[in-house]
Amino acid sequence: MSTSHTLPRHIAIIMDGNGRWAKQKNLPRSAGHNAGAKAVERTIRAAEKLGIEFLTFYAFSTENWSRPQEEINGLMNLLEKTLDKYMREAKTNNLRILISGRREPLPPHLLAKIDQLTAETAHKTGLTVVLALNYGSRAELLDAVQKLVQDGIKNPTQADLQARLYQPTVPDPELLIRTSGEKRLSNFLLWQCAYTEFYFTDTLWPDFSEKDLSAAVEDFSRRTRRFGGL
Numbered sequence: 431m432s433t434s435h436t437l438p439r440h441i442a443i444i445m446d447g448n449g450r451w452a453k454q455k456n457l458p459r460s461a462g463h464n465a466g467a468k469a470v471e472r473t474i475r476a477a478e479k480l481g482i483e484f485l486t487f488y489a490f491s492t493e494n495w496s497r498p499q500e501e502i503n504g505l506m507n508l509l510e511k512t513l514d515k516y517m518r519e520a521k522t523n524n525l526r527i528l529i530s531g532r533r534e535p536l537p538p539h540l541l542a543k544i545d546q547l548t549a550e551t552a553h554k555t556g557l558t559v560v561l562a563l564n565y566g567s568r569a570e571l572l573d574a575v576q577k578l579v580q581d582g583i584k585n586p587t588q589a590d591l592q593a594r595l596y597q598p599t600v601p602d603p604e605l606l607i608r609t610s611g612e613k614r615l616s617n618f619l620l621w622q623c624a625y626t627e628f629y630f631t632d633t634l635w636p637d638f639s640e641k642d643l644s645a646a647v648e649d650f651s652r653r654t655r656r657f658g659g660l
């Protein structure tokens with residue numbers, strides 16, 4: 431499949447459907463999340479092959495704290511394992527890892543691992559992987575507004591606000607993918623997706639493959655983007 435000249439620089443993904451995938455197989459939801467972590471690995475490799483520069487994964491939303499504590503604990507453990515894995519692999523791969531989200535109320539040991547990993551990979555020149563963790567767009571915008579106030583900026587420009595987002599140097603995603611058939615943003619990148627192309631697939635996240643990513647990129651390449659112009 432040709433991947434065309436209009437390759438998105440940045441793809442953002444709402445990884446959804448882990449629970450339904452597990453349910454279909456009569457497995458606990460945690461099995462769906464574990465399989466979802468493997469899909470993240472596959473997607474990173476596939477994005478590297480395609481030559482994508484930035485890949486953002488919605489890993490945990492500010493609203494996901496309302497899930498049962500057992501599921502939250504499982505997700506935090508999985509996340510910690512993932513951070514450890516990236517840390518081990520940082521010696522041999524070229525991934526730059528960034529985290530986007532509110533630090534509170536993430537546990538201190540997790541924050542320490544996040545800081546260690548982002549420092550360790552800061553100089554990497556390959557694909558940038560952004561993990562949106564305890565991320566919510568409304569929280570991000572509110573935090574940015576509070577920083578504007580703290581900085582004493584009375585007449586902020588768009589650039590002033592942009593500069594106070596969690597990851598101000600990451601370009602807006604050209605393409606947003608949501609799996610599992612849901613067609614909503616769920617508080618993800620509201621500011622950054624102003625002109626983003628959306629791609630929805632019924633594939634459940636644990637089943638997401640290199641082929642699915644190529645299909646999304648191929649679909650994107652056929653879109654006409656007008657940005658309000660003619």
Ligand code: IPE
Nearest residue numbers: 445446447448449450451489
């Ligand atoms: C996405 O899968 C993973 C997270 C939100 C952490 P879900 O856990 O939302 O799976 P469904 O939507 O219940 O199938």
Ligand code: IPE
Nearest residue numbers: 444445446488489490491616
């Ligand atoms: C969005 O999925 C959040 C993540 C993928 C981390 P949810 O499953 O939490 O979203 P809703 O509840 O269906 O909107």
Ligand code: MG
Nearest residue numbers: 446447448449
């Ligand atoms: Mg869901």
